[in-house]
Amino acid sequence: xxxxxxxxxxxxxxxxxxxxxxxxxxxxxxxxxxxxxxxxxxxxxxxxxxxxxxxxxxxxxxxxxxxxxxxxxxxxxxxxxxxxxxxxxxxxxxxxxxxxxxxxxxx
Amino acid sequence: xxxxxxxxxxxxxxxxxxxxxxxxxxxxxxxxxxxxxxxxxxxxxxxxxxxxxxxxxxxxxxxxxxxxxxxxxxxxxxxxxxxxxxxxxxxxxxxxxxxxxxxxxxxxxxxxxxxxxxxxx
Numbered sequence: 001x002x003x004x005x006x007x008x009x010x011x012x013x014x015x016x017x018x019x020x021x022x023x024x025x026x027x028x029x030x031x032x033x034x035x036x037x038x039x040x041x042x043x044x045x046x047x048x049x050x051x052x053x054x055x056x057x058x059x060x061x062x063x064x065x066x067x068x069x070x071x072x073x074x075x076x077x078x079x080x081x082x083x084x085x086x087x088x089x090x091x092x093x094x095x096x097x098x099x100x101x102x103x104x105x106x107x
Numbered sequence: 108x109x110x111x112x113x114x115x116x117x118x119x120x121x122x123x124x125x126x127x128x129x130x131x132x133x134x135x136x137x138x139x140x141x142x143x144x145x146x147x148x149x150x151x152x153x154x155x156x157x158x159x160x161x162x163x164x165x166x167x168x169x170x171x172x173x174x175x176x177x178x179x180x181x182x183x184x185x186x187x188x189x190x191x192x193x194x195x196x197x198x199x200x201x202x203x204x205x206x207x208x209x210x211x212x213x214x215x216x217x218x219x220x221x222x223x224x225x226x227x228x
Contacts, residue, residue: 034214043218087152091213094166096154
């Protein structure tokens with residue numbers, strides 16, 4: 001299976017900060033990379049698909065980039081509602097795998 | 108409005124069986140592949156199994172292959188997960204998830220709220 005590794009595992013930041021989370025695949029997955037946001041007690045929410053396409057209704061402060069094995073999710077100006085856990089997920093293989101998650105906390 | 112409602116979770120002894128159900132509404136069910144994804148309390152997401160829209164293709168994580176069976180009844184807009192030979196490490200919240208686009212297996216644009224499976228003696 002394709003292994004997905006996120007960094008950092010946790011991150012403290014302040015409202016208004018620019019934040020970047022990275023995700024590395026154990027083999028090339030082209031642009032088959034998706035990002036989700038999950039808040040406690042809630043289902044994950046799709047933010048970005050195909051590495052850089054913004055899901056409908058997601059604020060434009062979220063952006064994704066990368067291809068091959070290296071990807072990133074950037075939040076340009078953190079808002080209070082953005083403090084959550086973020087997961088990357090590859091859809092290159094039918095054996096879907098997720099990263100271990102990045103917990104974004106308020107500093 | 109898309110809705111996914113899981114049921115069937117509970118407490119089961121190691122070696123036991125459970126069948127999870129996901130009732131879907133608000134979209135053309137047979138047009139979309141569906142998956143089961145589990146999450147251990149306080150930990151991350153693990154994909155468990157996927158099934159094509161017609162039901163003819165199925166996929167499993169290595170951790171459940173040979174023990175779990177995914178199926179669907181498109182006439183009832185319902186997805187199932189039959190779980191046999193359950194182990195303590197299968198303890199998790201199990202959610203069904205709808206694929207974003209017809210013909211693909213992910214990403215997932217809608218998720219259910221999940222049903223808790225606890226494997227313990």
